[in-house]
Every structure is written in C-alpha cells, then in structure tokens.
Amino acid sequence: MQAEIITIGDELLIGQIVDTNSAWIGQKLNEIGIKVKQISSISDEREAILETLHAAIQRANLVIITGGLGPTKDDITKKTLAQFFEVGFKQDAGTLAQVKEIFSRYNAPLLPVNIAQADVPENCTVLPNKNGTAPGMWFELDEQVIVSLPGVPFEMKYLMEEEVLPKLNTYFKLPHIVHHTMLTAGIGESFLAEKISSVEDILPNYIKLAYLPKLGQVRLRLSAYGNDRKALELEVQSISNQIQKLISDYFICDSDTPLEKVILDFMESRNLTLAIAESCTGGYLAHQFTQHPGCSTVFSGSAVAYSYDMKESMLGVKHATLTEHGAVSAEVVEEMARGAIERYESDYSISISGIAGPGGGMPEKPVGTVWIGVANKAKTISKKFQFGSKRRENIERSAASALMMLHKLLKEDYA
Amino acid sequence: MQAEIITIGDELLIGQIVDTNSAWIGQKLNEIGIKVKQISSISDEREAILETLHAAIQRANLVIITGGLGPTKDDITKKTLAQFFEVGFKQDAGTLAQVKEIFSRYNAPLLPVNIAQADVPENCTVLPNKNGTAPGMWFELDEQVIVSLPGVPFEMKYLMEEEVLPKLNTYFKLPHIVHHTMLTAGIGESFLAEKISSVEDILPNYIKLAYLPKLGQVRLRLSAYGNDRKALELEVQSISNQIQKLISDYFICDSDTPLEKVILDFMESRNLTLAIAESCTGGYLAHQFTQHPGCSTVFSGSAVAYSYDMKESMLGVKHATLTEHGAVSAEVVEEMARGAIERYESDYSISISGIAGPGGGMPEKPVGTVWIGVANKAKTISKKFQFGSKRRENIERSAASALMMLHKLLKEDYA
Numbered sequence: 001m002q003a004e005i006i007t008i009g010d011e012l013l014i015g016q017i018v019d020t021n022s023a024w025i026g027q028k029l030n031e032i033g034i035k036v037k038q039i040s041s042i043s044d045e046r047e048a049i050l051e052t053l054h055a056a057i058q059r060a061n062l063v064i065i066t067g068g069l070g071p072t073k074d075d076i077t078k079k080t081l082a083q084f085f086e087v088g089f090k091q092d093a094g095t096l097a098q099v100k101e102i103f104s105r106y107n108a109p110l111l112p113v114n115i116a117q118a119d120v121p122e123n124c125t126v127l128p129n130k131n132g133t134a135p136g137m138w139f140e141l142d143e144q145v146i147v148s149l150p151g152v153p154f155e156m157k158y159l160m161e162e163e164v165l166p167k168l169n170t171y172f173k174l175p176h177i178v179h180h181t182m183l184t185a186g187i188g189e190s191f192l193a194e195k196i197s198s199v200e201d202i203l204p205n206y207i208k209l210a211y212l213p214k215l216g217q218v219r220l221r222l223s224a225y226g227n228d229r230k231a232l233e234l235e236v237q238s239i240s241n242q243i244q245k246l247i248s249d250y251f252i253c254d255s256d257t258p259l260e261k262v263i264l265d266f267m268e269s270r271n272l273t274l275a276i277a278e279s280c281t282g283g284y285l286a287h288q289f290t291q292h293p294g295c296s297t298v299f300s301g302s303a304v305a306y307s308y309d310m311k312e313s314m315l316g317v318k319h320a321t322l323t324e325h326g327a328v329s330a331e332v333v334e335e336m337a338r339g340a341i342e343r344y345e346s347d348y349s350i351s352i353s354g355i356a357g358p359g360g361g362m363p364e365k366p367v368g369t370v371w372i373g374v375a376n377k378a379k380t381i382s383k384k385f386q387f388g389s390k391r392r393e394n395i396e397r398s399a400a401s402a403l404m405m406l407h408k409l410l411k412e413d414y415a
Numbered sequence: 416m417q418a419e420i421i422t423i424g425d426e427l428l429i430g431q432i433v434d435t436n437s438a439w440i441g442q443k444l445n446e447i448g449i450k451v452k453q454i455s456s457i458s459d460e461r462e463a464i465l466e467t468l469h470a471a472i473q474r475a476n477l478v479i480i481t482g483g484l485g486p487t488k489d490d491i492t493k494k495t496l497a498q499f500f501e502v503g504f505k506q507d508a509g510t511l512a513q514v515k516e517i518f519s520r521y522n523a524p525l526l527p528v529n530i531a532q533a534d535v536p537e538n539c540t541v542l543p544n545k546n547g548t549a550p551g552m553w554f555e556l557d558e559q560v561i562v563s564l565p566g567v568p569f570e571m572k573y574l575m576e577e578e579v580l581p582k583l584n585t586y587f588k589l590p591h592i593v594h595h596t597m598l599t600a601g602i603g604e605s606f607l608a609e610k611i612s613s614v615e616d617i618l619p620n621y622i623k624l625a626y627l628p629k630l631g632q633v634r635l636r637l638s639a640y641g642n643d644r645k646a647l648e649l650e651v652q653s654i655s656n657q658i659q660k661l662i663s664d665y666f667i668c669d670s671d672t673p674l675e676k677v678i679l680d681f682m683e684s685r686n687l688t689l690a691i692a693e694s695c696t697g698g699y700l701a702h703q704f705t706q707h708p709g710c711s712t713v714f715s716g717s718a719v720a721y722s723y724d725m726k727e728s729m730l731g732v733k734h735a736t737l738t739e740h741g742a743v744s745a746e747v748v749e750e751m752a753r754g755a756i757e758r759y760e761s762d763y764s765i766s767i768s769g770i771a772g773p774g775g776g777m778p779e780k781p782v783g784t785v786w787i788g789v790a791n792k793a794k795t796i797s798k799k800f801q802f803g804s805k806r807r808e809n810i811e812r813s814a815a816s817a818l819m820m821l822h823k824l825l826k827e828d829y830a
Contacts, residue, residue: 055470
C-alpha cells in the first residue's frame with residue numbers, strides 16, 4: 001500500500017512557504033500503515049498538475065493533493081481534477097450551506113467566487129470542511145483513491161483526521177509499519193554506527209535503521225514492515241534494547257520525544273521546577289518548553305533580558321560584574337542562573353548570554369560566542385561555546401546545548 | 416531556465432523531518448532567475464533515486480539533489496549517482512584532507528567510512544564543504560547540470576552560497592524573475608480579490624498574482640518573467656502602487672517583511688521601545704521579535720509569567736485582580752501590559768494571557784480563550800479572542816493577533 005502526496009502552489013516552489021503539510025500527512029499515513037513513496041510540490045499550472053497526477057497514480061494506490069482550492073483565480077486544482085476525470089461540476093448543498101454560514105457569522109457579503117466554492121466535480125464524494133469554505137474531495141478510480149484537500153494547514157489537518165483517515169482505514173486492507181525512534185546526544189553519527197554495527201549488520205530485510213542527526217543529537221529510527229503489528233513491535237523493541245546497551249552513555253530516551261520534553265517529563269515526575277534567563281536566544285528556549293502541554297507544572301517562568309539594565313533589574317546581576325566581564329561571560333551567565341533560581345523560586349535554571357549576530361561581534365568575542373549556565377539550588381555550571389555566523393543557527397544551537405547541559409546535570413543529580 | 420529539486424531521505428516521507436531545504440533553495444534559485452518547476456521528496460532507495468532523476472532531467476536544465484551523503488549505510492546517493500552516470504569512483508585529495516582535519520580537531524579516530532567520504536564519482540567536480548565531511552558534487556550532462564549536496568541545512572546552505580550559485584551564474588545565461596510582495600492584514604483573500612479585480616483582470620500574461628493567506632494576514636505576490644530586470648521592476652512597482660491605492664485600509668507594507676519586523680523598523684525609526692509580558696504564548700512572541708538582527712534597540716525585555724506568583728512578582732499584577740477576575744481576563748492583561756511598560760521602562764508593551772490547551776479549559780473560558788493587551792505610556796487596550804482547540808495554533812494566532820493590535824495602535828499614535 002503506497003501513497004504519494006502532491007502539494008500545489010507557486011509559493012512552495014519559490015520558497016515563500018515551507019511545505020509542512022507533507023510531513024504531517026506522511027506521519028499520519030504511516031501510523032495507519034500506508035507508506036509514502038514520493039512527495040511532489042508543483043506549480044498552480046494545469047499541465048504540471050495533470051502530469052504529476054498521472055505519474056503518481058501509476059506508482060501509488062493513494063494520492064493526496066493539497067492546495068489550490070481557494071476562491072481566487074490562481075486556484076485551479078478543482079477545475080483540473082474535473083478535466084483529469086473528464087467530468088462536469090455539481091453544486092454541493094452542504095458546502096453551500098457551510099459557506100453561507102461562515103459569511104453570515106462574519107457579517108460579510110457573499111460573492112460569486114464564494115458561492116462557486118460549493119461547485120465540485122460530479123464524481124467526487126464531498127468531505128465537509130468545518131473550518132473553511134473549500135471542501136475536501138474524495139475520488140475513486142478502479143482500486144485507487146485520489147483525495148484533494150485545502151492547503152491551509154489547520155483545514156487540511158481537520159479533514160485528514162475527521163474524514164480521510166477513517167475512510168482510508170475502511171477502504172483499504174492495510175499492512176502495518178512500526179517505527180521506533182531513540183534519541184542520542186553528544187556523539188556523531190559515524191561513531192554511533194561503529195558502536196552499533198554488530199546489531200545493524202544482522203538486521204532482517206524488513207527492518208530498516210536510519211540516522212537522523214540534528215544539532216548535536218542523533219535520532220536512530222527503526223522501521224519494520226509486515227502484517228503482524230504485535231510481532232513487529234516486540235522485535236523492534238528487542239533490537240532497540242540491544243542498541244541501548246551498546247550506547248548507554250549517549251542514550252537519552254527510547255521514543256521520538258524532543259529533548260526538552262524528556263526534561264519536562266523527568267522534572268515533573270520529581271516535582272522539580274525550572275526557570276530560564278535568556279539574552280541572545282530571546283524567548284526561543286522558553287518557547288521550546290512552553291510549546292508542550294502541561295509544561296506549567298515544571299516551567300515557572302522566564303526573563304528575556306537584553307540590556308545591562310534588564311539583567312540587573314530582572315535577574316539581579318551585579319552592575320560591577322557586567323562592566324568588569326561584559327554581558328557575554330562566565331560571571332554574568334552564572335549570576336543570571338542564580339538570579340533565576342532565587343527570584344523565580346525554582347529548583348533548576350538555565351541562563352544564556354551570547355552574540356547571536358550578525359552584528360555585535362568583537363575580536364575577543366566574535367559572533368557566535370555564547371556562554372550558557374545551568375544551576376541547581378547548590379551549584380552553578382557555566383560553559384563557553386563558539387558557534388558560527390548565522391543568527392538563527394546560533395539561537396538554535398544555544399538552546400540545544402543548554403538543553404544538553406541541563407539534562408546532564410539532572411542525570412548527575414538523580415543518578 | 417527551469418530547475419528541479421530532489422530531496423532524499425525516508426525521514427522526509429514518514430514526516431519525521433520537515434523539508435526546509437527545498438524552500439530555501441527555491442528562494443535562492445529564484446533570486447538569480449531560475450524557476451523551480453518541481454520539488455520531489457523520495458526515499459533512500461536506488462530505484463526511486465534513478466527514476467526521479469531521469470524524470471527530472473527530462474523537464475529541467477538543472478537538478479539539485481540534497482541528502483543521502485552521510486557516512487552510514489542508509490546513505491546511497493553517491494553510489495546511485497555513479498550508477499546513473501555509469502562511472503567509477505576517484506578519491507578526492509581535498510576532501511580527504513578536510514575529513515582528516517575535522518576528525519583531528521575533535522580528537523576523534525578516523526574510521527574507514529569517514530575516509531570513504533572522500534570517494535566521489537569520477538565525472539564530478541568536487542564542491543568543497545568547509546562545514547562537514549560530505550563534499551558537494553557538480554555534474555555536467557550535455558547542456559544540463561546535476562548538483563548533489565548534503566541534507567544537513569547549514570552544510571547545504573554554505574555550499575549553495577559559496578559554490579553552486581556563483582557557478583550557476585557563469586554556466587547558464589539566465590533570464591530574470593522579479594517577485595514583489597505586499598503584506599495585508601485584517602481582510603480575507605476573497606474580499607481582497609474583489610477590491611483589486613480591476614488591476615488583476617488586466618495583468619499582462621508574463622505577470623502573475625498570488626494570494627498567500629496566513630493567520631489573519633494575506634500576502635500578495637506579483638511575479639514577473641522577462642529579460643529586462645529594470646523594466647520588470649518598474650512595471651511591477653507600478654502595479655503594486657495601483658493595488659495599494661485600492662486596499663489602503665488593509666495595507667501593511669510593500670515588501671515580503673514579516674509583521675513583527677515591520678513593527679521593529681517602525682519603532683526603531685522613532686526611537687521607541689517595546690516590552691512584552693507573555694503567559695500562554697510562553698516566549699514565542701518575544702522570539703518572533705528577537706529572531707531579527709538588531710532588535711535590541713527596540714526590544715527592551717520580556718517576562719514569561721505562567722503562575723499567579725510570577726505575574727505578581729515579575730509584572731506587579733495585583734493579587735486581588737488575579738483572584739477576582741482570573742488570570743485570563745481583561746483586568747489581568749491590562750495590569751500585565753502596564754507592569755511591562757513601567758518595570759521595563761518601555762514606550763509600548765504587549766501582554767497575552769490565555770488558555771492554549773489542550774488542558775485548562777473551563778465552561779466560561781474554554782480552551783482557545785485568549786486576552787491580549789497593548790499599551791503605550793498613556794493608555795491600555797485589551798481584547799478577547801476565541802481561537803480553537805490546538806495548542807500550537809492558539810499560540811501562533813495569539814502572537815499574530817497581538818502584532819496586529821500593536822501595529823494598529825502605533826499607526827493611530829503616529830497617523
């Protein structure tokens with residue numbers, strides 16, 4: 001059972017928008033045992049849509065298309081699908097009612113282009129879109145299915161979860177795919193590979209191992225394909241256990257969990273709290289934690305303090321420390337970390353002060369110089385990092401390194 | 416001149432990683448006048464790579480491939496490219512020296528798989544990778560070019576900027592593409608289309624208009640194709656001016672600038688400062704501002720205050736206000752906004768308090784209820800929003816709405 005995803009829109013090809021829909025759809029299809037063979041992003045052009053659709057339907061049993069369903073002139077997916085199937089249009093009463101309801105809710109006049117949103121190719125089954133005016137459309141072709149969804153992520157997600165996934169489950173008889181991911185940190189992928197080669201070399205042909213490196217972390221993903229989910233899960237868990245034994249020093253967790261969530265879970269189970277004092281990462285690290293539901297039991301608060309004044313008033317950093325050592329120094333991040341512990345009455349803290357760039361570099365502290373502190377109630381540890389010249393990367397690497405330092409401290413404290 | 420991008424890796428197809436490389440490459444190619452026709456994401460499988468490469472090279476003059484160049488067994492791009500060109504391998508001395516240098520810098524033993532990183536197909540020109548061990552590779556085929564780059568974003572970006580783009584500029588005689596983007600807010604795309612139809616209906620066939628909606632904002636993008644860049648720029652600017660006149664109430668700016676950057680620039684030019692007090696957005700809004708270089712002249716600081724205690728101690732919210740009205744209320748966001756102005760000595764402030772979910776909802780304040788405040792030194796405005804049930808979307812919509820409220824206040828103050 002193979003699927004292809006086609007995302008339509010010039011904005012994807014000129015890079016104005018990153019295609020996040022495909023990754024999300026890929027995840028959801030995998031969970032129900034459908035393997036994505038290819039993702040294609042193409043332009044809002046009739047020929048491109050027809051050619052790509054013809055090629056995809058040769059290779060796959062299922063094609064999911066997103067985008068090009070809006071009311072404006074650049075949206076031609078619906079018209080092109082009708083051409084592909086050589087059918088005319090019908091007006092869908094449910095969609096028309098939904099369009100009218102949305103426009104009356106916003107007290108907005110209904111334009112002809114909005115009413116046309118209810119016109120769909122004759123051969124489709126309409127998938128009602130509660131979050132927008134463009135309906136999803138389900139087409140059947142011999143043993144194959146083509147689904148067309150709006151490109152707006154939250155409309156697409158709603159339709160996938162409420163309509164498409166349940167229908168796929170009943171329409172196709174699906175095999176199983178089991179993915180199992182482990183998170184490691186502090187070791188490069190070739191060293192990991194060397195350490196686990198005794199396991200990797202004898203993997204059966206229906207189990208694949210992939211290395212996914214990112215900012216000092218490597219995720220290892222086992223993927224198993226077959227008909228007996230329970231047996232696959234047991235086999236993959238057994239392989240995972242063997243791998244863990246070989247890399248115990250670098251092993252973080254046995255699931256596809258981001259490091260900050262591992263930390264949140266660890267701290268929550270021990271009733272520990274965390275405060276953050278950020279300078280150059282500017283709220284990014286706090287956001288890493290607070291994006292996760294339920295973080296408030298652990299995360300007590302955070303200060304983004306850019307200037308000397310703010311570091312003094314928000315975190316109690318001493319003026320003399322700032323003027324003697326500069327804001328990017330061991331002394332300052334340590335006082336920031338202690339200030340966060342004391343002022344926000346937390347058990348642990350992280351502090352970051354650095355030069356994210358592109359401006360602000362100095363000969364002795366070039367762009368990319370970052371000091372990071374972590375503290376518990378008894379001690380403070382600080383470390384200097386020298387990252388690169390790109391602001392975004394410096395922010396992300398600072399946050400990733402801070403997470404690794406805190407994870408290490410927690411592991412030592414609760415060994 | 417058309418290009419295709421092929422990104423290789425199972426992690427893309429199962430959605431473990433979002434393909435951000437393609438968007439970035441698409442942007443860079445467009446800037447030098449190369450139009451991307453298709454982006455394909457495929458598996459680390461020989462047949463998939465060969466089939467996709469054959470199809471792409473039929474349609475495009477340039478194919479850029481990323482991924483599958485690592486040292487581990489799942490990385491097969493290099494071997495498959497040698498098969499595609501029917502050539503053997505040669506060892507590249509420069510790459511070997513670079514690999515050795517990196518490993519000695521980290522004091523790490525050099526494994527055979529690392530040395531093999533220096534083996535490249537005989538017919539390629541090596542593009543030296545200063546940031547990693549996998550070199551970029553440039554292949555010429557009749558009048559066409561195929562480039563293979565590592566999938567790690569910062570290695571790929573380095574190679575594109577330093578090696579690939581300059582070589583493309585000299586190898587191909589390139590036409591021009593001019594993109595011109597306008598940002599609008601507070602109006603839906605079909606109403607925008609209605610308002611500007613007099614301009615859109617008479618666009619010449621070499622100029623396209625696209626609508627890019629996102630969280631209450633719509634970007635309008637004009638794309639013009641031709642040989643005379645200067646003439647295209649003038650024509651597109653003239654069309655943009657006509658459009659602006661038709662939608663002046665909703666027009667934010669005449670460039671592809673995110674709203675928070677528009678605000679930063681506006682405030683910087685008037686020597687104004689901004690402080691932020693966040694609850695449910697947890698640092699996300701501060702990060703929106705601080706991701707931009709030079710934000711520190713405007714952005715004085717921000718507090719993420721989750722609990723009652725933190726709202727009191729960090730922002731001076733009165734205990735009675737919290738207990739009488741609850742943290743998600745007009746009264747509390749107004750005190751948060753005033754607290755931020757006073758404590759962080761800023762000219763403007765934003766405050767946000769809401770229930771991002773999935774937990775924490777109540778009958779009278781369901782998940783998605785968010786109060787947002789904006790203030791200047793003289794006055795405070797607050798507004799209630801009712802978003803949906805998804806945490807990430809509630810965080811993003813809260814931040815987007817806060818930006819629109821601040822932009823409106825600034826426009827009124829400096830009308």
